[in-house]
Amino acid sequence: MEELLTGNGAVAWGCRLARVGFVPCFPITPQTEMIETIAKWVEAKEFDADYCQMESEHSTLSAAVSACATGVRAFTATSSQGLLLMHEMLHVASGMRLPIVMANVSRGISAPITLWSDHNDFYSAKSAGWVMLACENSQEALDFVPIAFKLAEHERVLTPALVNLDGFILSYTREKTDIPEQNVVDGFLPAFKPAYSLADAEKPVNLGSPVMNEYQEFKAQQGLAMKNARIVLKNLFKEWSEKTGRSYDLLECFECEDAERVVVGIGSNMATAKTAVEQLRAQGEKVGVCRLRAYRPFPFDDLKQALSEKKGVAVFDQNFSPGAGGALFHEVRSCLYDCEEKPLVDGVIGGLGGKNVTVKNFESIFEQLKKHVASKEESVYWI
Amino acid sequence: MAGLYGQLDNEDYLVGGHAACAGCGAALGLKLALKALNGKCIVVNASGCMTLLGVYPLNPLKVPWIHSAIENAGATATGVCRALKKQGRENSVHVLVYAGDGATYDIGLQSLSSAIERGEDFVYVCYNNEAFGNTGMQKSAATPRGAITSTSPKGKVEEKKNIEKIISAHGCYTATASVSHPFDFVRKVQKAAEINGPAFINLLTPCTTGWKYEAKDTIEVGRKAVDSGYWELYEIVKGEKTVTVKPQKETKLADYLKMQKRFTGENEE
Numbered sequence: 001m002e003e004l005l006t007g008n009g010a011v012a013w014g015c016r017l018a019r020v021g022f023v024p025c026f027p028i029t030p031q032t033e034m035i036e037t038i039a040k041w042v043e044a045k046e047f048d049a050d051y052c053q054m055e056s057e058h059s060t061l062s063a064a065v066s067a068c069a070t071g072v073r074a075f076t077a078t079s080s081q082g083l084l085l086m087h088e089m090l091h092v093a094s095g096m097r098l099p100i101v102m103a104n105v106s107r108g109i110s111a112p113i114t115l116w117s118d119h120n121d122f123y124s125a126k127s128a129g130w131v132m133l134a135c136e137n138s139q140e141a142l143d144f145v146p147i148a149f150k151l152a153e154h155e156r157v158l159t160p161a162l163v164n165l166d167g168f169i170l171s172y173t174r175e176k177t178d179i180p181e182q183n184v185v186d187g188f189l190p191a192f193k194p195a196y197s198l199a200d201a202e203k204p205v206n207l208g209s210p211v212m213n214e215y216q217e218f219k220a221q222q223g224l225a226m227k228n229a230r231i232v233l234k235n236l237f238k239e240w241s242e243k244t245g246r247s248y249d250l251l252e253c254f255e256c257e258d259a260e261r262v263v264v265g266i267g268s269n270m271a272t273a274k275t276a277v278e279q280l281r282a283q284g285e286k287v288g289v290c291r292l293r294a295y296r297p298f299p300f301d302d303l304k305q306a307l308s309e310k311k312g313v314a315v316f317d318q319n320f321s322p323g324a325g326g327a328l329f330h331e332v333r334s335c336l337y338d339c340e341e342k343p344l345v346d347g348v349i350g351g352l353g354g355k356n357v358t359v360k361n362f363e364s365i366f367e368q369l370k371k372h373v374a375s376k377e378e379s380v381y382w383i
Numbered sequence: 384m385a386g387l388y389g390q391l392d393n394e395d396y397l398v399g400g401h402a403a404c405a406g407c408g409a410a411l412g413l414k415l416a417l418k419a420l421n422g423k424c425i426v427v428n429a430s431g432c433m434t435l436l437g438v439y440p441l442n443p444l445k446v447p448w449i450h451s452a453i454e455n456a457g458a459t460a461t462g463v464c465r466a467l468k469k470q471g472r473e474n475s476v477h478v479l480v481y482a483g484d485g486a487t488y489d490i491g492l493q494s495l496s497s498a499i500e501r502g503e504d505f506v507y508v509c510y511n512n513e514a515f516g517n518t519g520m521q522k523s524a525a526t527p528r529g530a531i532t533s534t535s536p537k538g539k540v541e542e543k544k545n546i547e548k549i550i551s552a553h554g555c556y557t558a559t560a561s562v563s564h565p566f567d568f569v570r571k572v573q574k575a576a577e578i579n580g581p582a583f584i585n586l587l588t589p590c591t592t593g594w595k596y597e598a599k600d601t602i603e604v605g606r607k608a609v610d611s612g613y614w615e616l617y618e619i620v621k622g623e624k625t626v627t628v629k630p631q632k633e634t635k636l637a638d639y640l641k642m643q644k645r646f647t648g649e650n651e652e
Binding site for chain 2 (some may be wrong): 021052068069071094207
């Protein structure tokens with residue numbers, strides 16, 4: 001069934017189709033529409049979940065943690081300040097290996113306060129031990145929720161997952177979106193079978209107990225789980241494609257095959273970059289876009305394969321770490337370090353606090369990259 | 384005491400070998416609460432002394448236990464309650480929150496208040512040693528005026544927060560208890576568990592290391608707290624307060640205070 005769905009509405013559908021049992025939540029712009037949609041369905045008995053408005057985002061994720069630990073599939077959603085308030089619990093959820101799925105509707109972080117799209121909230125979670133997926137459009141926003149659950153619940157992964165969508169640009173834009181039939185999703189995602197449960201009186205578990213010397217081993221296990229997640233996710237994308245006809249991979253490589261220069265980034269701005277590529281291709285420029293659908297696990301091998309023979313790469317970061325630069329730039333550049341002939345890597349920061357990023361901007365990024373490749377001088381700059 | 388153990392489950396759900404101090408009032412309180420519920424409970428703990436009862440891979444608890452952070456016991460209990468209900472198991476097991484006074488009066492008050500407002504079905508026992516004990520006795524909002532802590536070295540200047548008034552204002556069952564009066568405490572835990580909704584018990588748990596008295600005197604200190612009228616034992620049901628144990632008038636407040644070295648500061652009155 002095809003419908004015009006906002007990004008928020010698409011995620012709500014993904015949550016409903018995944019037969020989530022518990023949705024603790026807290027309102028925050030630009031995510032609120034998502035939980036309003038779910039609340040409406042639950043009230044109308046169209047969605048058999050327990051919906052619970054909490055008193056803060058910290059409490060929201062706390063309740064998701066304990067509900068998941070008690071054996072129920074839990075989903076929540078947040079944005080910006082909310083994700084930051086949850087930060088402590090992000091680490092708890094991943095450390096306890098609880099397969100919670102959460103949507104984050106990216107928005108800039110105060111101060112100064114802003115409502116608009118910006119990925120600093122998303123990147124702030126990069127060390128929290130969550131699988132991190134980034135959507136470009138409503139279809140991905142819907143599809144990634146059941147995929148994220150199946151990935152998170154996989155016995156070799158057992159890691160919570162964050163599904164990111166851009167505030168306003170994606171959260172409020174209506175796009176034609178295919179809503180899969182319930183039986184299709186049921187055939188993909190089985191009922192939640194927790195690895196352990198607080199409700200299991202026969203096997204009482206102690207969650208969150210202190211460790212003396214084994215802490216590092218627990219963290220190493222989370223690292224292994226992420227390694228597994230890369231392979232499992234690739235397989236799940238294939239399985240999803242067989243069921244729905246929609247193919248995904250960790251990367252979306254658009255016109256990359258013969259491209260000499262490539263823009264790398266995440267999220268909806270990459271759709272704009274693709275338009276720039278189409279226009280430049282019409283003028284004979286060999287350019288492409290490489291978009292990461294998965295940021296954690298970081299697709300090292302995939303990126304190396306996609307970019308190692310390029311002349312130049314421009315990493316577009318809609319986030320900024322004062323004193324260091326864009327998060328993605330550093331990781332992509334580091335990933336290309338052991339290529340025989342390293343591509344030149346530009347770092348471009350833009351779109352902070354929703355600053356408009358246009359097709360012209362991306363044309364200019366490609367133009368700059370061409371110059372820098374010729375002069376062999378990497379550049380980090382803002383647009 | 385024979386009578387008490389005659390009424391109570393013989394099984395211990397917190398067993399020996401745990402890491403609490405000798406004479407720990409809070410560990411004793413937990414042991415009693417678990418017995419009162421016949422071990423049919425999931426325990427939600429907030430970061431504090433009791434979090435350290437077992438250190439991985441050792442576990443002295445025979446009941447399911449979750450600790451996730453210090454400020455979120457109410458929210459964590461909410462998730463457990465909702466998940467049990469979703470699975471139709473809410474009547475087979477109780478949800479017992481066991482959180483310290485710092486986690487209750489201070490950092491976790493918002494989470495507790497909201498969980499009560501939502502009417503979640505749990506028994507919340509605040510084990511109250513009147514300070515942040517696990518970090519080495521810093522003052523909390525439960526520390527009485529005059530008590531020395533490491534962050535009130537001359538004795539605390541402020542009055543303690545009236546938590547019973549705050550919690551009972553939500554309209555839920557609210558009681559005080561002391562580990563020195565186990566019959567009273569156990570009865571209150573069982574009564575609280577029967578209530579279909581939130582219930583709060585503020586349990587005085589004397590602290591040998593923090594209050595500076597000999598480990599053997601935990602019960603005696605608790606008795607003197609009650610008998611002197613310092614710690615009144617009562618319950619509030621639908622706004623009606625009933626005293627459950629009458630203090631022994633011959634015990635003076637000074638008798639209670641002088642047993643402990645924490646009341647020897649300049650600000651002591």
